[in-house]
Amino acid sequence: MNIDLSGKVALVTASTAGIGYAIAKGLAASGAEVIINGRSEHSVNAAMARLQQEVPGFRPYPAVADLSDAAGVSQLLQAVNEVDILVNNAGIYGPQDFYATDDATWENYWQTNVMSGVRLSRALLPAMVRKGWGRVVFISSESARNIPADMIHYGVTKTAQLSLARGLAKYVAGSGVTVNSVLPGPTLSDGFAEMMKDEVTRTGKPLEQLAKEFVMAQRPASLFSARPRWMRWPIWWSTSVRRRHPPPPAPRYGSMAA
Numbered sequence: 001m002n003i004d005l006s007g008k009v010a011l012v013t014a015s016t017a018g019i020g021y022a023i024a025k026g027l028a029a030s031g032a033e034v035i036i037n038g039r040s041e042h043s044v045n046a047a048m049a050r051l052q053q054e055v056p057g058f059r060p061y062p063a064v065a066d067l068s069d070a071a072g073v074s075q076l077l078q079a080v081n082e083v084d085i086l087v088n089n090a091g092i093y094g095p096q097d098f099y100a101t102d103d104a105t106w107e108n109y110w111q112t113n114v115m116s117g118v119r120l121s122r123a124l125l126p127a128m129v130r131k132g133w134g135r136v137v138f139i140s141s142e143s144a145r146n147i148p149a150d151m152i153h154y155g156v157t158k159t160a161q162l163s164l165a166r167g168l169a170k171y172v173a174g175s176g177v178t179v180n181s182v183l184p185g186p187t188l189s190d191g192f193a194e195m196m197k198d199e200v201t202r203t204g205k206p207l208e209q210l211a212k213e214f215v216m217a218q219r220p221a222s223l224f225s226a227r228p229r230w231m232r233w234p235i236w237w238s239t240s241v242r243r244r245h246p247p248p249p250a251p252r253y254g255s256m257a258a
Contacts, residue, residue, distance in 0.1 A: 006031035010085035011124070013037045013067055013116065016047035017119045019088040019139060019184060027085065028055045035080060037090070067116035068092075068108065076121075082127040088117035089139040091157075095150040106153055113157035114164065121168060125177065134177035138165045142185045 005027060015024040016038035028034050028051060036051070038044040041064050048060045067090045091113045096105065115140055124208035128134025140161045147155035162181055169179040200207055 003030045005085070008032045008084040008088065009035070009039065009082070009085045011035040011063070011080055011120075012087040013090035013120070015087075016043040020046055020087070021050075023087055023089065023139075024053060024060075025054060027087075028058045028060070030117065032085065033059075033061065035063045035083070037063045037065060037067070037076065040064065040078075054200045055174055067120075069114040070115075070119065073116060073119040077123050080124075084128065084131075084133065085135045085137075086120060086124050087137045087139065088120060088161075090116045090137070093141075093151060093154045095148075096153065098152050101153050109153050109157050110160075113154075114160045117161065117164060121164075121179075125168070125172065128177045129172055129175045132176040134172075136165075136168065136177070136179040138162075138179075138181045140165070140181045140183050142183045144181075144183060151179075 008031075010024075010027045010032045012020050012024045012027065012034060014020045015034075015036050020037075024034050024036060024047075034051075036044050036047050038047065041062075044062045044064050050060060051060050052058055063076050063079050065079075066072040067076065092109060121136060125134065125136065128136075138161045141155075141158040143155040144158035145149065147159070165179050165181045172179065189204050199205075
């Protein structure tokens with residue numbers, strides 16, 4: 001499929017590696033101007049250099065900010081006024097026993113996985129509505145629909161993302177702006193590799209073998225567990241809807257960073 005996004009500006013959060021980087025690369029290859037976001041200047045610069053090598057002629061734009069709190073989102077919005085495409089990819093995950101998961105951990109997951117998308121959508125959606133075109137995509141997880149027992153804190157935030165996307169889709173329906181979610185299954189990403197690093201050292205097994213064993217042992221109900229190329233097949237969760245009446249007027253912010 002050849003998609004032409006020339007003239008469109010896209011912000012992909014947490015786009016220096018993994019799924020976020022792959023999305024940024026795909027958008028760049030389709031002609032969009034892409035804003036690369038990461039928590040450190042080093043990671044952002046490295047991702048930009050890699051993208052310029054892999055997509056000839058592409059010029060990325062940096063946005064260094066940690067989106068795990070309101071201050072970090074405000075920092076990003078000081079550099080980003082308007083976009084046509086917002087991909088809410090920022091998120092954290094990791095297994096932890098429910099009884100051992102304290103309030104601070106729950107709060108960290110909630111702020112990073114849910115509130116980053118709330119804050120960015122609240123700031124950037126109004127301009128999309130005024131222009132009559134925009135795309136917002138939340139990178140959720142199949143864990144939103146099939147809560148893993150070893151990552152309840154993570155699954156809850158991903159379910160919340162689906163609710164947020166569905167509500168926003170209804171809120172802007174008929175405006176030319178769509179809001180949707182993608183529910184990837186287990187993915188052999190940089191984050192997963194980091195999570196399995198100690199296990200690779202302990203067992204001496206290749207990462208890909210451990211990844212397949214993880215899916216079979218920890219995610220036996222996954223749609224991906226029976227597929228030999230399980231780490232490459234995402235699930236789309238469509239949330240945008242039709243509306244007979246026009247959406248409510250977009251609020252006018254004094255500053256998009258507010």
